[in-house]
Amino acid sequence: MGKDKKITLIIGGGIAAYKSLELIRLLQNAHIEVIPILTKSAENFVTTLSLAAISKKKVYSHLFDLNDETEMGHIQLSRVSDLIVVAPATANLISKMANGLADDLASTLILATNKKVLIAPSMNVQMWNKPATLSNVKKLKEYGFLFIGPNTGDMACGEFGLGRMAEPSEIKDKIMASFQNNTLLNKKILVTSGPTVERIDPIRFISNNSSGLQGTAIANALVNLGAEVVFVTGPTNVSHPIGAKIIPIESAKDMYKAVFSNGPYDVAICAAAVSDWHVQNDSSRKIKKKDSNSKPNIELKENPDILADLSKSKNRPGLVIGFAAETEQLTKNAKEKLISKGCDLIVANKVEKKSSIFGAKNNEVTIITNDYMEKWPEMTKTEIGEKLGQLIVKYCH
Ligand code: C5P
Numbered sequence: 001m002g003k004d005k006k007i008t009l010i011i012g013g014g015i016a017a018y019k020s021l022e023l024i025r026l027l028q029n030a031h032i033e034v035i036p037i038l039t040k041s042a043e044n045f046v047t048t049l050s051l052a053a054i055s056k057k058k059v060y061s062h063l064f065d066l067n068d069e070t071e072m073g074h075i076q077l078s079r080v081s082d083l084i085v086v087a088p089a090t091a092n093l094i095s096k097m098a099n100g101l102a103d104d105l106a107s108t109l110i111l112a113t114n115k116k117v118l119i120a121p122s123m124n125v126q127m128w129n130k131p132a133t134l135s136n137v138k139k140l141k142e143y144g145f146l147f148i149g150p151n152t153g154d155m156a157c158g159e160f161g162l163g164r165m166a167e168p169s170e171i172k173d174k175i176m177a178s179f180q181n182n183t184l185l186n187k188k189i190l191v192t193s194g195p196t197v198e199r200i201d202p203i204r205f206i207s208n209n210s211s212g213l214q215g216t217a218i219a220n221a222l223v224n225l226g227a228e229v230v231f232v233t234g235p236t237n238v239s240h241p242i243g244a245k246i247i248p249i250e251s252a253k254d255m256y257k258a259v260f261s262n263g264p265y266d267v268a269i270c271a272a273a274v275s276d277w278h279v280q281n282d283s284s285r286k287i288k289k290k291d292s293n294s295k296p297n298i299e300l301k302e303n304p305d306i307l308a309d310l311s312k313s314k315n316r317p318g319l320v321i322g323f324a325a326e327t328e329q330l331t332k333n334a335k336e337k338l339i340s341k342g343c344d345l346i347v348a349n350k351v352e353k354k355s356s357i358f359g360a361k362n363n364e365v366t367i368i369t370n371d372y373m374e375k376w377p378e379m380t381k382t383e384i385g386e387k388l389g390q391l392i393v394k395y396c397h
Contacts, residue, residue: 005179006033008081010106011051013041015156016088016122016165020046023087023168024054030176035081037061039093039106063105074105078112083178086110088122088165091133097145098136118146118178120171125161146185147228148174148243170243177226184227184389187396190265190317191219191244192272192306194234196252200298201283209358210273212236214323217385218269219244225389230265232258234272251278252303259306264315267392270307270322271347278303311342319395321388324348334368345369347388367391 007027011020024034036051038061048059060068060077072080086093086106093106097119102108110117119140127133128150141147149166166174177183193215198206212233219231219241229244232255240246247258252274259268277300287296307322320343324334327350334348346368364378376387 005031005083006035006081007175008035008037008077008084008109010037010039010084010086010089010093010109011042011046012039012086012088012090012093012106012122013043013045014088014090014122014165015045017042017045019165019168020087021050021054023171024051026168026172027175028055030172032175033057033081035060035077037106037109039104041090060105063108074108075112077105078109079114081115083175084110084113084115084117085120085171085175086117087120087171089119091121091123091127091130094119094121094133094136094140098139116144116146116178118148118171118174120148120166121150121163122165123150123163124155124157125159125163128161128163144186146174146178152246166243173224173243174226177224180226184222184225184267184393184396187227187266188230188264189222189227189392190230190232190259190263190268190270190310191215191222192232192255192259192270192274193219194236194238195273196234196255196275196303197250198252198275198278198303199250199282200279200296201285201287203286206275206277206279207234208273208275210234210236211359212238213359213361214363214381214384215269215271216241217381218271218388219385220382221385221389222392225393227267230262232262232272251275252306253278256304256306256309259310260313263313263317265317266396267319268307268310268317268321269388270310270320270343272306273325274306275303277301305341307343308341319344319392321345321347321392325351327351330366331368331373334366338368338370 011017027034034055036055036059051059096107097110102111151164152162153164194212195208195210216238219229222229223243231244232247249255249258280299280301311320322341322343324337324346326333330348330350334346338346348366362378363381363384366375
């Protein structure tokens, strides 16, 4: 894959511009040809010479340069590659793209292109969070522009937060995914994962054995297929999926809030083991044995059902997937769950009395929809994630 592929890489004027050299190298290793374009301000961060040396290509930067125009006009330049990548995309470049400005070579190419554009934003956290930037990003997503990142982390300015450019390897993976035929590119997918934790007091809680392995494997598979993944996870010991938006939560109520404030989604996969109840009278101080007459009074109240509420929400995802762990009558109970929750597909696991799926590497699931049922043989949770990813691709196309 990728032998004949060519991308135009527009490098904006941000500190992350130095990473473009590594990105070019990674792309070349994947047999992707890169045509570099520098904005004027990017020339302060990387030199034309270093880019030309690494890419072994002519580096374009100025509009209406007579030599460039006779060699390759800007309209032609906007058409020669399979994809235009803007990395780093500064707040200024994003604003220009969202508003159709074309006052230099980079912005003119973006306006003139008939190819997809992938944007890797990079800016200070405050700049990213400004309503103006967020609405520009929203607009661009609606126009069909693809995004990767930004990530959360340390910034060159010494602050910390959302705004770091995605790593070159993540950008490369997204570029590769965009060249595949069956992808989930442009699909925003929710994955809930792991357990929830319901506090009794600052020391004690109610939770469950969910390891988060299956949810993480699914999220990884979806990221690899090019989806924009929102990963809402309870506390686990598993490394978070790279390239997904990670929202760590504790309680079911936190999970509910995170899920409903980050939508809408094209697809939702509720793989989390959500506690059915929370403690209504949780204590802000440690409950002492003597205060509670040796038996604390714990009042449990039912938690909101995220899967059921997503399934009947106004902005219902086109595909809603739930999980069911059952100790008996797997199919019958899973079918009932499909109906009571209003979802489209249930991934059902049989939980044996002795062996446990929680924390195990492998899993054995049955896929159940209204009119279809398929038992998958035992396989690793990673393989289940990949197979489920392929199933979602089929649903989305
Ligand atoms: O009702 P039960 O817990 O068996 O249903 C399991 C499915 O419902 C899982 O997909 C789980 O993520 C989801 N669920 C939820 N919110 C709850 C309870 C379960 O999203 N409060």
